[in-house]
Amino acid sequence: MKKLDYFLIVIYSIVAMCSFIFIMDKPIADNVHVEIYIDNDLWGVYELPKSGYKDILVKEKGENIVRIAYDGVAVIHSDCKGQLCVHQGFIKNSNSVIACLPNGLLVQLVGKEDYQIDMMSY
Numbered sequence: 001m002k003k004l005d006y007f008l009i010v011i012y013s014i015v016a017m018c019s020f021i022f023i024m025d026k027p028i029a030d031n032v033h034v035e036i037y038i039d040n041d042l043w044g045v046y047e048l049p050k051s052g053y054k055d056i057l058v059k060e061k062g063e064n065i066v067r068i069a070y071d072g073v074a075v076i077h078s079d080c081k082g083q084l085c086v087h088q089g090f091i092k093n094s095n096s097v098i099a100c101l102p103n104g105l106l107v108q109l110v111g112k113e114d115y116q117i118d119m120m121s122y
Helices: 003-024
Strands: 033-038 041-047 053-059 063-069 070-077 097-099 105-110
Touching: 003 053, 041 053, 041 063, 070 097, 070 105
Parallel strands: none
Antiparallel strands: 033 041, 033 105, 053 063, 063 070, 097 105
16 A cells, blocks of 8 residues: 555545534534423423533332433433433433333433434334
8 A cells, every 4th residue: 555545544534533523513402302201191391401410300100310411311310120221321312212111201302303214124
């Protein structure tokens, strides 16, 4: 390989990394809010804070702590066995969902962005 080949590989790598960072680091729209459901019943609606975070204790069928931050929402504590809702981490895209099935909890980041389905697989 020649020097020009190495140079082109480095340039393409830098462009790819910058594109990925730009796409993944997009801010959340202003019209996004959090809806919390317990057994398909609306339990609460919360706006995202301008900075920092607030923790919401949801204690119905089980105990969950939902952290609502300026850049997303996550379940940071749950007394369910599998802990899948906790391990999912922060969701940052509107119309994304975190579910804790043993406790009947559903946390949804709701916005007015209209996403179209790109592809479906069966």
